[in-house]
Amino acid sequence: MKNQEKTKEELLKENEILQKKVKELGRSKNNKTEEALLESQERFNSIFNHNPNPTHLVNSNFEIILTNLKLLQIKGLKQEEIIGKKCYEVYQNNKEICKNCAVKQVFEKGINAKSENQLTSSNGSIKYYETYAYPVYNKEGEIAYAVESTIDISERKKSEKRLRESEEIYKTLFTSSKDAIMTLAPPTWKFTSGNPAYMKMFGIKSLKELKSLGPWEISPKKQADGQLSSVKAKEMIEIATNKGSNFFEWRHKNLNGKEFSTTVLLTKIEMGDKMFLQATVRNISKEKKSKKEIIEKNEQLELVMQGANLGWWDWDIPSGKEIYNEILPKSLGYKLNEIEANIKWWENKIHPDDAKQVSFDLQQHFDGKTEFYRNKHRIKNKTGEWKWFFDHGKVISRDKDGKPIRMIGTLRDIDNQQQAEKDLKDKMNKLEKWNKLSVGRELKMIELKKEINELLRKDGLPTKYEVSNEKE
Numbered sequence: 149m150k151n152q153e154k155t156k157e158e159l160l161k162e163n164e165i166l167q168k169k170v171k172e173l174g175r176s177k178n179n180k181t182e183e184a185l186l187e188s189q190e191r192f193n194s195i196f197n198h199n200p201n202p203t204h205l206v207n208s209n210f211e212i213i214l215t216n217l218k219l220l221q222i223k224g225l226k227q228e229e230i231i232g233k234k235c236y237e238v239y240q241n242n243k244e245i246c247k248n249c250a251v252k253q254v255f256e257k258g259i260n261a262k263s264e265n266q267l268t269s270s271n272g273s274i275k276y277y278e279t280y281a282y283p284v285y286n287k288e289g290e291i292a293y294a295v296e297s298t299i300d301i302s303e304r305k306k307s308e309k310r311l312r313e314s315e316e317i318y319k320t321l322f323t324s325s326k327d328a329i330m331t332l333a334p335p336t337w338k339f340t341s342g343n344p345a346y347m348k349m350f351g352i353k354s355l356k357e358l359k360s361l362g363p364w365e366i367s368p369k370k371q372a373d374g375q376l377s378s379v380k381a382k383e384m385i386e387i388a389t390n391k392g393s394n395f396f397e398w399r400h401k402n403l404n405g406k407e408f409s410t411t412v413l414l415t416k417i418e419m420g421d422k423m424f425l426q427a428t429v430r431n432i433s434k435e436k437k438s439k440k441e442i443i444e445k446n447e448q449l450e451l452v453m454q455g456a457n458l459g460w461w462d463w464d465i466p467s468g469k470e471i472y473n474e475i476l477p478k479s480l481g482y483k484l485n486e487i488e489a490n491i492k493w494w495e496n497k498i499h500p501d502d503a504k505q506v507s508f509d510l511q512q513h514f515d516g517k518t519e520f521y522r523n524k525h526r527i528k529n530k531t532g533e534w535k536w537f538f539d540h541g542k543v544i545s546r547d548k549d550g551k552p553i554r555m556i557g558t559l560r561d562i563d564n565q566q567q568a569e570k571d572l573k574d575k576m577n578k579l580e581k582w583n584k585l586s587v588g589r590e591l592k593m594i595e596l597k598k599e600i601n602e603l604l605r606k607d608g609l610p611t612k613y614e615v616s617n618e619k620e
Contacts, residue, residue: 202277203297205284208255210234210245213293224271235296239265250281254294258283265298275302328431330358331417333424337385338362340424349431351403363427368401388414388425400429408433459559461541463491465552470494479537479561481530499526499534506539513543514552521557524566536566 202219204212215230223230223238235251236242245252246265253261261281266274277298284293322329328346330339342358350366352358363385367377377399388394394414401407413428459476463469468491477487480497487493498506502525513521521541526534541557597613604611 201297201299203295204230204235205293205295206235206251207293208291210236210251212238222275250279251294251296254281254283255291258291264301275300276305277301325428328427328429330427330429331424332363332385332427333422336362337382337425346429349402349429350400366400366402368399368407371399372397384412384414385425388416389423392416397432398429409436461557461559463541463555463557465555468492476559479559480527480535494527497527499528502526513541516550521555524562535561535563538562 200218202222203216204219205214206212211232212230212235213232215227219238220227220230230238236244236246236249240246246263248263250261250263253259253263260283263279263281265277265279278301279296279298281294281296283291284295286292322343325343326345328343328349330342330346332339339358339361341355342352346352347358352361363381364378367381369377371377371380373380384394384396384398393416394412396412398410398412399407400410409432411430411432415426415428417424417426459479460473461476462471470489470491472484472487472489474484477484480487495503502523506523506525509518509523510521512518519542521539521543523539524536525539527537529535538560539557540560541555543552543555545552545554547553601611601613
């Protein structure tokens with residue numbers, strides 16, 4: 149059917165005539181058909197105007213001849229400002245028909261059609277709409293108009309955009325992660341995907357090869373606890389599916405047969421009605437080796453400490469909390485669980501005569517005036533006796549203002565040494581005293597002999613005593 153374009157005034161006039169005819173039909177109360185027609189028209193107008201989606205009626209020239217309130221609200225226009233305009237002018241501010249136009253498909257193909265479009269509102273914001281168009285036939289059975297209704301899908305579009313961005317981020321993280329990441333799904337729990345780091349870690353060359361494997365097939369026969377890998381793997385999977393995640397250590401084996409230690413984080417992921425697990429695997433062989441070496445060195449150090457009878461301490465200065473080894477409290481007659489892990493406990497055990505020097509030496513070191521803190525002082529033991537100790541330490545951590553926050557050191561029992569030094573000093577003092585007495589007596593004897601010899605000389609007699617350094 150060929151339609152000629154009508155002016156806006158002609159369309160408005162047609163609409164006015166149509167509404168007058170409807171009213172005239174309503175006045176004829178004796179005609180039940182006319183009443184039914186009026187009722188139908190009013191029902192149509194009510195449904196049309198209260199449709200929550202922008203809806204309008206267009207002719208084959210894409211001219212809007214009727215529109216509902218929703219479209220007027222969005223565009224901020226009156227009906228007479230829209231009537232007669234092309235639908236693509238109203239919706240898109242275009243001068244040409246929209247691509248994939250649903251109305252065009254209605255008139256050309258006589259079908260119900262759907263398309264996506266954007267609509268610019270009166271405030272300039274752009275919203276996305278899904279457009280549905282349906283044919284309206286005249287009494288000859290020809291398509292006279294098309295009803296076009298649009299549904300706001302802006303939020304859906306935003307969600308789809310966020311989803312795409314999220315998927316892109318995940319894809320980037322998945323492919324660029326240095327940790328091996330793979331997915332596995334029930335019921336077989338074989339791997340379904342893996343990132344490049346995973347392929348490299350296990351020596352897998354293709355996705356096909358990956359999908360043929362399960363967790364137990366890239367593991368030694370048994371785990372460190374002696375349990376079969378095939379059995380334990382399913383237990384770990386079950387924990388993850390029940391609790392949502394599971395983190396544990398695992399012995400793995402690549403396809404070349406090399407075993408290595410890892411940590412595994414299994415995370416449950418649900419997408420719609422599907423559920424699978426994501427496994428993040430990190431090789432910790434180097435950390436394990438380093439940890440083992442540290443433990444061995446600590447054990448060796450502890451043996452040295454025991455051999456030297458050295459107690460060590462680690463002091464968190466702001467909190468006052470301390471950590472000790474067993475030798476330190478033992479040197480005072482205590483067990484480790486019998487002493488308080490706090491500096492105050494030790495301060496209260498220091499001899500009053502030594503406390504002032506301890507504080508002074510400690511402050512000197514805190515102020516950076518000494519490289520190490522060193523002090524000899526007495527500490528009261530469990531039985532109430534005073535014992536001598538040599539305290540030696542160093543600040544190993546300071547805050548941004550230079551205040552000490554952590555200090556470590558050793559405490560050595562030197563009571564026997566101090567007692568030996570005291571005994572030696574006492575003996576030296578006694579020896580010196582006796583030496584002085586002996587020397588004094590010897591000098592007096594020499595002087596007396598000199599006097600006797602002098603008297604003998606005066607009497608002309610020979611001298612009786614030989615005295616060194618005696619003047620003739």
